[in-house]
Amino acid sequence: MKLYEFAPAPNARRVSLFLAEKGIEIERVPVDVRGGANLTDAFRAMSANGKIPLLELDDGSYLCESVAICRYLDETFPSTPSLFGDTPLARARIEMWHRIVELDGLLPAFQAFRNISGVYQDREHCVPEWGEESRRRVRQFLPRLEHRLSRSPYVAGEQYSVADIAAYVLADFCVQRLSITLDEYPYLQAWLARIEARPALRRPG
Amino acid sequence: MKLYEFAPAPNARRVSLFLAEKGIEIERVPVDVRGGANLTDAFRAMSANGKIPLLELDDGSYLCESVAICRYLDETFPSTPSLFGDTPLARARIEMWHRIVELDGLLPAFQAFRNISGVYQDREHCVPEWGEESRRRVRQFLPRLEHRLSRSPYVAGEQYSVADIAAYVLADFCVQRLSITLDEYPYLQAWLARIEARPALRRPG
Numbered sequence: 001m002k003l004y005e006f007a008p009a010p011n012a013r014r015v016s017l018f019l020a021e022k023g024i025e026i027e028r029v030p031v032d033v034r035g036g037a038n039l040t041d042a043f044r045a046m047s048a049n050g051k052i053p054l055l056e057l058d059d060g061s062y063l064c065e066s067v068a069i070c071r072y073l074d075e076t077f078p079s080t081p082s083l084f085g086d087t088p089l090a091r092a093r094i095e096m097w098h099r100i101v102e103l104d105g106l107l108p109a110f111q112a113f114r115n116i117s118g119v120y121q122d123r124e125h126c127v128p129e130w131g132e133e134s135r136r137r138v139r140q141f142l143p144r145l146e147h148r149l150s151r152s153p154y155v156a157g158e159q160y161s162v163a164d165i166a167a168y169v170l171a172d173f174c175v176q177r178l179s180i181t182l183d184e185y186p187y188l189q190a191w192l193a194r195i196e197a198r199p200a201l202r203r204p205g
Numbered sequence: 206m207k208l209y210e211f212a213p214a215p216n217a218r219r220v221s222l223f224l225a226e227k228g229i230e231i232e233r234v235p236v237d238v239r240g241g242a243n244l245t246d247a248f249r250a251m252s253a254n255g256k257i258p259l260l261e262l263d264d265g266s267y268l269c270e271s272v273a274i275c276r277y278l279d280e281t282f283p284s285t286p287s288l289f290g291d292t293p294l295a296r297a298r299i300e301m302w303h304r305i306v307e308l309d310g311l312l313p314a315f316q317a318f319r320n321i322s323g324v325y326q327d328r329e330h331c332v333p334e335w336g337e338e339s340r341r342r343v344r345q346f347l348p349r350l351e352h353r354l355s356r357s358p359y360v361a362g363e364q365y366s367v368a369d370i371a372a373y374v375l376a377d378f379c380v381q382r383l384s385i386t387l388d389e390y391p392y393l394q395a396w397l398a399r400i401e402a403r404p405a406l407r408r409p410g
Contacts, residue, residue, distance in 0.1 A: 048301065057294075064301060064305075065300065065301045068298075069297070071297055075293035075297075076293055088277055091276060092273045092274070092276055095272060096253065096268055096270045096273035100253060100269075103312075107308075107312070125341075129334065130332045130335035130338075133335075136330075148253075
């Protein structure tokens with residue numbers, strides 16, 4: 001297998017953190033997304049959404065969408081605990097929280113960054129007012145995440161899961177890309193410290 | 206179990222179509238979302254995202270997020286074929302296409318409708334320019350869906366899956382809510398006819 005990625009992109013980072021947590025080593029192929037290397041016909045023929053991360057399987061077929069890639073790897077490398085859950089109810093709870101973090105946190109964060117910065121204005125029409133509104137929605141989501149982490153050691157419950165990976169990437173994106181500080185959220189800070197103490201976070205990725 | 210829903214909402218419809226396809230009967234509790242019944246403290250205490258659909262389990266706990274609800278029901282009613290896939294690779298391909306339909310089709314469609322119509326302007330700031338841009342993105346997605354359906358009988362491959370349910374709800378939303386006609390897409394039309402011939406589509410829901 002080979003993983004096509006653009007390391008700074010948050011969705012590539014989700015897969016990298018997942019691989020590190022599971023201890024999976026895989027060949028990496030860098031793709032210059034900022035330079036438009038994912039816009040070529042050759043890349044689009046491989047990636048159904050035209051985006052990275054993209055996993056090339058040993059049979060020559062491809063999987064895109066970071067969560068689909070992680071779910072596939074979770075099931076094909078079962079030697080470590082599942083990050084998607086071990087029972088129907090655990091899987092549903094993890095999916096619920098994962099989607100809440102994505103839909104109410106990560107996606108507004110991406111829309112805020114792209115529409116305010118215009119980083120991809122060579123390929124999309126940006127609406128700065130929507131960028132600012134999206135940034136406000138990210139700020140409104142953070143107290144909800146803080147409330148959750150005041151009652152639960154990890155986002156989806158007692159165990160570390162893909163929902164924590166998404167929330168960790170969100171927290172970092174808030175600070176690095178959206179100038180949103182997290183200092184006012186003590187439970188979120190304590191959770192960040194628990195996440196950053198994990199061996200997977202101390203490896204490159 | 207009980208399902209709290211607002212029947213006209215597209216995410217409630219996804220769960221209804223899923224239940225009909227699986228032949229699952231479940232008690233329904235209508236929630237007046239337009240009237241703000243989901244904004245009360247009582248409802249928020251049940252629903253982690255403050256939204257419908259919301260599944261109350263027999264132990265008194267709750268699951269929100271339509272896809273998490275469907276995945277849970279898929280696994281707890283295994284008497285009919287899984288709509289999420291039966292092998293790791295099938296599950297990954299269905300998740301990939303399901304997410305493409307959601308992220309590149311349904312979410313822009315929802316953002317288009319909400320920002321153009323202002324249907325929820327009592328509870329959110331609307332940006333009409335983003336609504337129009339989102340509508341353009343939905344229109345740009347439809348040729349991709351047409352291309353996919355020119356090569357595959359169903360969205361994720363040879364079998365009907367949750368990705369078809371999401372795409373069906375999207376197609377209907379385009380026509381009903383966004384005044385986007387689908388007449389120029391013959392493969393999409395043929396697929397719609399296949400979907401609408403399914404017994405589940407002929408029942409109410």
